[in-house]
Structures are given as C-alpha cells and as structure tokens.
Amino acid sequence: DAGVIQSPRHEVTExxxxxxxxxxxxxxxxxxFWYRQTMMRGLELLIYFNNNVPIDDSGMPEDRxxxxxxxxxxxxxxxxxxxxxxxxxxxxxxxxxxxxxxxxPGTRLTVL
Amino acid sequence: SQQGEEDPQALSIQxxxxxxxxxxxxxxxxxxxxxxxxxxxxxxxxxxxxxxEREKHSGRLRVTLDTSKKSSSLLITASRAAxxxxxxxxxxxxxSNTGKLIFGQGTTLQVKP
Numbered sequence: 026d027a028g029v030i031q032s033p034r035h036e037v038t039e040x041x042x043x044x045x046x047x048x049x050x051x052x053x054x055x056x057x058f059w060y061r062q063t064m065m066r067g068l069e070l071l072i073y074f075n076n077n078v079p080i081d082d083s084g085m086p087e088d089r090x091x092x093x094x095x096x097x098x099x100x101x102x103x104x105x106x107x108x109x110x111x112x113x114x115x116x117x118x119x120x121x122x123x124x125x126x127x128x129x130p131g132t133r134l135t136v137l
Numbered sequence: 138s139q140q141g142e143e144d145p146q147a148l149s150i151q152x153x154x155x156x157x158x159x160x161x162x163x164x165x166x167x168x169x170x171x172x173x174x175x176x177x178x179x180x181x182x183x184x185x186x187x188x189x190e191r192e193k194h195s196g197r198l199r200v201t202l203d204t205s206k207k208s209s210s211l212l213i214t215a216s217r218a219a220x221x222x223x224x225x226x227x228x229x230x231x232x233s234n235t236g237k238l239i240f241g242q243g244t245t246l247q248v249k250p
Contacts, residue, residue, distance in 0.1 A: 029179075056236050068180075068225065068240040081237060116179055125170070126238060128179035 029129035031117050037135045043105040046132045049098055050119030058126060059092055059102050060116040068116075074100065107136045142241050143226060149247040156213040158244040160226030161206075167229050169202055170238065171211050174223045183211075183224075218250045 030049040038044055050057050058073040072082040077094045085092070089108070094100040104111055114133050118126040144159045160169070168187045172180040186193045186202045186209065193200045199212040213220055223245045227238040 058238075067242045070237060070239070073237060075236070118180075120236065124168070124185060124236075125182045126180075127182070128172075130179050 029117055029119055029127055031115075031129035031132050033132060034130060035133045035135075037137065038107055039137050040108055041106045042136075043103065044107045044111075044134060044136075046102040046115050046117075046134070048100045048102070048117030048129060050100070050117070051121075051127055052098065054119035054121045054127070055097075056120040056126075057094060057100050058118040058120075059100070060118065061113045062116060062131075063113045071102070104134075107134075109136045112136050143224070143244045145244060146242070147245045147247075149249065150216055152216060152218055152248055152250050154216055154248075156216050156220070156246055156248070158211045158224050158226075158246070160209045160211070160241055162209075162226075162228045162241075163207065164228075166204075169200075169209050170227045170229070171198075171200060171209075172225045172227060172240075174225065174243070176222070180225065213246075216246075216248045218248050220246060221248045222246060 032047045055076050059071040060068050061071055062068045069084055071084045072092045073080055074094045090104055092102045112135050114131045116128050116131045118128045120126045142161050150156055166188055168185050170185045171183040173183055174180045184195045184198055184200050186200050197214045202209045223243045225240050225243045227240045229238050
C-alpha cells in the first residue's frame with residue numbers, strides 16, 4: 026500500500042492567494058483527519074470526516090478555511106485568502122474503525 | 138485545549154540507555170496512543186493501550202497506563218541513535234467514542250551515538 030498521499034509537499038504563496046492542499050487516504054479507511062502543526066501550537070486537529078461526511082470542524086480556525094471530501098479516495102483543504110499566520114505543516118491522516126491513524130508526509134505551507 | 142501533556146519536553150541520552158517519557162491527560166479516555174515523528178516527516182503510530190489495560194509491550198517499547206492518575210509512560214529500552222525523534226501521546230476518548238485524537242506537545246528525544 027502506498028500509504029496516505031499528500032500534495033503538494035511544499036507550497037510557497039503570497040498573502041491573499043488561494044491555497045489548496047490535497048490528500049488521498051489509504052484505500053478502505055473510513056476516517057480522514059486534517060491537522061496543522063506549528064512550533065507555537067503543536068499538532069491541532071482541524072476537521073475530520075467519517076465515510077466522507079464532516080463530523081467535527083470545530084478546529085477550523087476561521088471561515089477562510091474549508092475542507093471537502095467528495096469521495097472516499099480524495100479530500101481537499103482550502104485556504105482562501107491565505108495569511109502569513111497560516112504558515113505551518115498540514116498533515117492528513119486516515120484510519121479504519123477509529124484506532125490507529127496513518128499520517129501522510131505533510132505539506133509545508135509558507136505564506137509570504 | 139491540550140489533553141495530553143508530555144514530560145520532559147526534551148531528553149538527551151547515550152545510545153544503549155533507556156528513555157522514559159511521561160504523558161498526563163485530563164478527562165476520561167477510551168485509549169491512549171503513542172506516535173513518533175522524525176524530523177520533517179509525518180507521525181508514525183507506535184502503540185495503542187486501551188483504558189482497561191495497564192501495560193503493553195512492543196519490541197523495545199513498554200507502555201503503562203494508570204487511569205486513576207490519568208497518566209501514561211513510554212519506555213524505550215536499549216536506545217539507538219535511530220530512536221532520535223519527537224514522541225507524542227494522543228488520547229481518544231470519553232463517552233463520545235468519536236475516533237478523534239487529541240495530541241500532546243511531544244517529547245524531543247536525542248540519542249547520542
């Protein structure tokens with residue numbers, strides 16, 4: 026199995042631009058999680074899905090952030106407009122029956 | 138708010154020594170998990186211990202759980218330079234049983250060759 030796939034691995038953009046992060050979970054997994062990691066706040070859960078349905082988006086910082094999961098094999102996290110404080114590493118993880126989570130390699134986002 | 142709090146924040150030991158990391162949490166849990174993160178990489182699951190278990194082993198890893206004290210420890214025996222990484226505890230829990238994990242801030246372990 027290829028594991029959780031995230032793209033792009035690195036993204037550098039200017040303030041105000043739209044950013045879209047992509048995730049392909051492990052086939053057969055029914056949970057998908059989006060996290061953000063920074064030195065200041067550590068690892069924060071942004072949103073998670075079960076069977077493609079958003080279950081808890083209480084971690085999404087503000088309306089500039091949105092996430093979708095149109096099917097079981099694909100999810101996006103969008104930031105529009107982006108701000109310098111959004112700079113972080115964004116991880117996607119997937120799991121089966123709520124136990125072990127498998128993390129992707131992350132997307133390092135820099136907003137100038 | 139943070140559920141798991143790791144202690145110490147940083148640990149430096151010599152190869153061959155044992156490393157112990159502790160995690161405390163605040164509310165009831167269904168399970169507690171430990172993850173490792175190498176620099177620049179995603180997190181890798183190490184071990185899961187359920188709330189009705191007190192101790193679990195996996196290779197050189199030993200995890201204990203004390204639900205009365207709301208704490209867990211991760212012991213890595215006979216450490217190797219390749220164990221250098223950050224280690225996080227994560228709790229899933231309470232009555233909600235949602236699968237949502239709350240991660241602590243992590244312990245950074247350096248194993249010197």
